[in-house]
Amino acid sequence: MDAFEYVAPRTLDEAYAAMSNGKTTALLAGGTDVIVQLRENRRHADQVLDVKHIPELMALKITADGGLSIGAAVPCAVIYENAEIAAKFPAVIDSASLIGGIQIQGRASLGGNVCNASPAADSIPSLIAQDTRLVIGSKSGTRELPIEEFFAGPGKNNLQPGELLIQLKIPAPKPRSGAFFNRFIPRNEMDIAVVNAGARIQLADDGETIADAKVAIGAVAPTPLVVPAAAQALIGKPANEETFAAAGEASAAAATPIADMRGSVAQRKHLAKVLTVRALRGALERAKENS
């Protein structure tokens, strides 16, 4: 690890100023990824910019329209310990409560997990399935984009120089809808997903037909993947095992995994199917509770 400067701006403007001083900057929220990367010389930075003192990045609230707004540096533990959020956005809790161990969850943020852009990130498929939008700021203003357009490759995101992720915005859940996230890890804790999957479904008025759906899977491609074919297999069909199996097959077909120390190609394609089906079962249960 090389020496670096530490800066802790109090406002967005201070942050933007520090980010345009010509130095290589690493953004520090919880630090659970970036500190390890710096220590192990996998990343070098002239300055580390701690964003935890910027109010916008630490704000967490359910907005007037029933949506959820999560500051990019809010720790996972703060999110899952909020009873109202846990009741209204259980799929967010699915992710926030299993990123790292308990100590890690006291620091690690969803914003950091998203910016770190791991193909196996445990928050991302869940956030994609819930139509999350990202609010990105820079000196010249803010922009929004759907989260699935944020990823450029393993460890690479689409933030431009001088840009900062401020906020994640999840729209209010629609009636008769539910979302669910699950992953497979060989151990029961302290592990990286071999495959993970998030799903959201909305039931029609009849309470049986799927009116809308979205499926996203992780660790099966260079970036987390939306699976439109899975949604097509679901929308307009009855919410049952047969339909879910067809969506699972669509996920398996969409998966283009690598083989590495965490899993084989055949295992990952198979798990994409299994976890998609399990995510859909969980989403259905929540959709019924939300009717």
Next chain:
Amino acid sequence: MTTVERPDYKIIGTSPIRPDGAEKVTGAARYAADFKPAGLLYGAILRSPHAHARVIKIDTSEAAKMPGVMAVATHTDLPAAADKVEAIGESAVNLKELSSNILAHDKVLYHGHAVAAVAARSHFEAEAAARAIKVEYELLPPVLDVRDAMREDAPLLDENRHTKVMGGQTSDKPSNIASHNRFEDGDVEKALAESDHVVDREYRTRMVHQGYIEPHSSTAMWNSDDTIQIYTSTQGAFGVRSLTSQVLAVPLSSIRVTPLEIGGGFGGKTVIYLDPVAAVLSRKTGKPVKISMNRTDVFEATGPTSGSYIHIKLGIKDGKIHAVDATMAYEAGAFPGSPVGAGAMTMLSPYDVPNFRLNAYDVVVNKPKVAAYRAPGAPAAAFAIEQAIDEACKALKLDVLNFRDSNSSREGVKMVNGVAHPRIGAEETVQAALASDHWKSPIEGPNRGRGVASGFWFNAGMQSSVIAGVNPDGTVNLIEGSTDIGGTRASLAMQLAETLQIPFEDVRPVVADTDSIPHNDVTGGSRVTFATGLATYEAGMNIRKQMAERAAKLWNCSEDDVDYIDGELHCKKDSTKTLTFKEMAAQQARTGGPITGSASLVARGAGGAFATHIVDVEVDPETGKVEILRYTAVQDVGTAIHRAYVEGQIQGGVVQGIGWALNEEYFYDEEGHLRNSSFLDYRMPTTLDVPYIETIVVEVPNPGHPYGVRGVGEVPIVPPLAAIANAIEDATGHRFTELPISPRRVVEELNQLS
């Protein structure tokens, strides 16, 4: 369950709080990485990015100019070591190979092999400078798998290595097979031909690491008078002294090794890696130098245990094991010395096998040189034979535990090395398993199954010394040279308290440095509670004798007329004359001065340990994940000295076995790069992955120890691999003969994925 009436022990068999407990719980205990003398410099090591390459040139000129850098070292700073073998407890090392492992000479033989070292004012400066060392390599093809390495056309790690065979001969052609040994008795071909049923199967295990939490760390101070002080994390301070003196070609007595607290070793801290390098850097700088490994260093470049290939033909006739024909090949890593011999010698020990032929091959591959790991060699051997037995029992519709009972080894049965077992507890553990609540409880439900397996470990004796000094207040300082890795301060202090019949809390155990106590062999082989315990007992008896002599003088009677009962001296002829231990201790100054008991010995008669385990599992066929539902470990412990620590040793061995069975493996890519050198991707079990491990402690006292002690630490890791594989077979109908039985392997097999 005990086989003989237990003596009326006061201390033995209880579970007092360990003498070193408070310091360890509060964080006050000092480990090697905590040691920071004035003027300390920090060392860093440059390691090979290649699995197999010739070192053409090492250029340290840039590194030497880096900020904060005080010295640079390569193999040229180590004297040429003798090509001879040195015993270190249960294993042995060739000094030239040890030196080449510490800093590579002409070749690097594995990813992570140390090539050069730097000392600098800060750790980060040292790391940066190490990265600035330029090494020119000529890449060579790596050999990673034991069977590939055995092929005649395999690339050779050492062109001058020839296979050593029994009788001192060597092969004509050079080979990666370092040795081939054979154990044989009876007529195997005939016995297999006449068997009712033969299981013929191949088994494979992968290289795994002990996974001790504390990485290696060593601080050396080479003083201007050429004495060297070393503060290190080790299982054997005397081994560090001896090996370091030979690698550095300095007199043994010039080195003083102080063992600091040790955060786990399991056999992996019986060899040296950092100590001579820190010493050389200290000599060059005149300052103390500390080198600490990180986790990646530990995985890449310390001593895991072998991956293995075992081919077994097991013949059963009339419900008895009639013949075993086995080929066993173990990976030694970069230099010879796998535990294949111990694997062969332990494999059949739980049973009475009339006809056998075991061919054992020690094979070098481009992976780190293996070191001891808890019952080295035995778990892989048990993984093979205990599955073969399970398969045979199922084919012949025989009960797996009754079969083990009726085939059990016992006193007088010879091991494959021709040595007859003394009194052992093999049958007793199987019978206790048969009588257990676990075995009697049904296993029900889909995808669930039960497996059993047995195992054996020799246990070791070797050299120990202790000094016990009586304080004027009646407490006793127990000075020992066995580093405390598994609670031996407590188990030794308990034996001294029992011998002197004084309270456990009155014994103060201290682990001394190599200048402060005579030689002690390594803490390994489950030997300390047995062998150092024997020395402790003798030292205690020596104190009793001296006290009796002094009481006789005080009382003007014969020494024979003094009894030592319940920690009190009594005059047989005058019941009014008594002295408690404390009173006698208080009289030391005017009865001849301090009373010191000591003993130094080579302990013979280490009693072998047997274990039988029962495990229930549930397999998720969709994901391949195996959950351990229930686990019971039955073990003959001789006599449990500290009951809770005995149970803890058994539980710890089982947990490591669970990890080895289900997830742990060294994962190499085709070029020989280790890809999972972190605890994230090298998956040891977490607390959430294991159930409470039930223990059934069987006590068949070892006749070779006054309190009947047998080593307990190693045998519990022997049965789990096979027991779990057998349970998974029971649950799924699929037999997994290759470790780890990871979710990937299970899901691919159950779903027939390509």
